[in-house]
Structures are given as C-alpha cells and as structure tokens.
Amino acid sequence: MAADIAIRARDVTLRLGTAEAPTEILKGIDLEVTQGTSVAILGPSGSGKSSLMAILSGLEQASGGTVSVAGVAYADLDEDGLALARRGRIGIVLQAFHLLPTMTALENVAVPMELAGAADAFARAEAELRAVGLGHRLGHYPVQLSGGEQQRVAIARAVAPRPNIVFADEPTGNLDGATSGAVIDLLFTRQRDAGATLLIITHDPVLAQRCDRTLEMRDGRIVSDTAA
Numbered sequence: 568m569a570a571d572i573a574i575r576a577r578d579v580t581l582r583l584g585t586a587e588a589p590t591e592i593l594k595g596i597d598l599e600v601t602q603g604t605s606v607a608i609l610g611p612s613g614s615g616k617s618s619l620m621a622i623l624s625g626l627e628q629a630s631g632g633t634v635s636v637a638g639v640a641y642a643d644l645d646e647d648g649l650a651l652a653r654r655g656r657i658g659i660v661l662q663a664f665h666l667l668p669t670m671t672a673l674e675n676v677a678v679p680m681e682l683a684g685a686a687d688a689f690a691r692a693e694a695e696l697r698a699v700g701l702g703h704r705l706g707h708y709p710v711q712l713s714g715g716e717q718q719r720v721a722i723a724r725a726v727a728p729r730p731n732i733v734f735a736d737e738p739t740g741n742l743d744g745a746t747s748g749a750v751i752d753l754l755f756t757r758q759r760d761a762g763a764t765l766l767i768i769t770h771d772p773v774l775a776q777r778c779d780r781t782l783e784m785r786d787g788r789i790v791s792d793t794a795a
C-alpha cells in the first residue's frame with residue numbers, strides 16, 4: 568500500500584502586489600510529503616519559503632493550483648472550515664510568535680487546547696512548557712518574556728495538541744545553541760512519538776541535516792529536493 572500523503576501541492580502559484588504591478592512570489596510549486604517524514608526548507612531570504620508555508624498551512628490562499636493536507640482539499644473550505652480543519656491536526660510556529668498578550672505563557676498553550684475540548688489542557692500545557700525549559704515562566708505574560716522564551720512558548724503551543732503536521736518557520740532563529748538543541752530534540756521527539764509530519768524552514772544546516780528530506784527554494788521555485 569502506498570504511504571499516506573500528508574501534504575500535496577500541485578502547480579501552486581502566489582501573486583501579490585497590485586494588478587498593475589503584480590509580483591510572482593511562487594511560480595508553480597509541486598510537492599508531495601509522506602506522513603511521518605521531516606522536511607527542511609532552505610533557501611535565500613525572499614525566495615518564498617514563508618509564503619509556501621503560509622499556503623500549505625492554510626493561512627494564505629494560493630493564486631493558482633491546488634493544495635490538500637491530510638486528505639482535505641483547501642479549495643473546498645471557507646475560512647471557518649479551514650480553521651476547523653487545522654484545529655488539533657496542524658501545529659504552526661511562525662516567525663512572529665502571535666502569543667496573546669493578555670494571557671500567561673501557560674494560558675497561551677492551554678486555552679486553545681481547552682477550546683478544542685481537551686480535558687487535561689492545563690496539565691499538558693505545563694508539561695510541554697517544562698519540556699522547552701520554561702517551567703519557571705508559566706505565569707509570565709509575553710511582554711515579560713525574552714524573544715527566545717516567547718519562541719519556546721509558541722513551539723510548546725504548536726506541539727501540545729499532538730498535531731499530525733507541524734509547520735515551523737525558523738523555530739530556532741532566536742535561540743542560543745544549547746536551547747536550540749533542546750527545542751529541536753523536542754520537535755523531533757514529538758514527531759517520532761506521534762508519527763507526525765514536520766516541515767521546518769531553517770537557515771541552520773545542522774537542523775536541516777536531521778530532517779529526512781531537504782528542499783531548496785530559489786526565486787519562487789523548488790530547485791532541489793534531496794533525501795537524507
């Protein structure tokens with residue numbers, strides 16, 4: 568039996584800017600990712616990595632082409648449908664962490680799980696925050712946390728619901744070597760435990776080497792696709 572395909576993109580394009588001066592950000596992306604694999608996306612700044620991730624994670628709509636994730640075709644869904652499809656199945660860590668400023672670190676991780684119906688949301692959130700080394704910062708608000716600490720809260724929030732697919736845009740960008748190593752270990756441990764698919768944008772060759780597969784983007788296209 569063929570392995571499950573977690574992510575399928577066909578001829579995905581993204582055009583932004585004005586009608587008079589459109590910019591082609593993505594120029595026909597074809598991609599299939601097998602469930603349970605880890606994929607690093609490399610490429611120079613501006614090559615379209617974050618844009619591709621935004622489309623694959625359902626946060627942005629493609630201008631052309633089709634995307635289906637975990638068997639769900641995005642074209643069939645409206646905003647609410649997309650949000651529902653993401654909930655619990657897809658974890659996302661963006662470059663801007665999007666923590667809610669009025670909630671503590673613990674609440675930022677626990678409340679989304681609680682809204683999704685998890686009975687043990689706070690216990691799981693606490694365990695996940697301890698795993699990223701933030702057991703001593705549970706009651707801190709985002710403004711009281713350093714950039715690297717906020718990044719770790721965002722990672723804990725993404726992995727805590729045990730999603731099938733985790734998208735992470737430079738998840739270690741703000742972390743020092745030791746903390747970065749611990750966070751990467753956590754991401755890969757969770758991936759293995761849950762058989763999850765992991766898509767990571769990174770400039771870090773060490774992180775890329777740990778992935779099963781490496782894609783390189785240039786100027787809106789995937790220019791190389793290498794298995795480890």
Ligand SMILES: Nc1ncnc2c1ncn2[C@@H]1O[C@H](COP(=O)(O)OP(=O)(O)OP(=O)(O)O)[C@@H](O)[C@H]1O
Pocket residue numbers: 583584590592610611612613614615616617618619
């Ligand atoms: N709303 C927009 N209108 C026009 N161009 C945009 C818009 N948003 C992004 N771009 C352009 O799209 C290109 C791709 O951006 P993207 O953030 O996907 O690149 P990236 O490879 O993730 O870069 P980085 O490594 O710097 O994060 C960039 O040249 C950017 O300037």
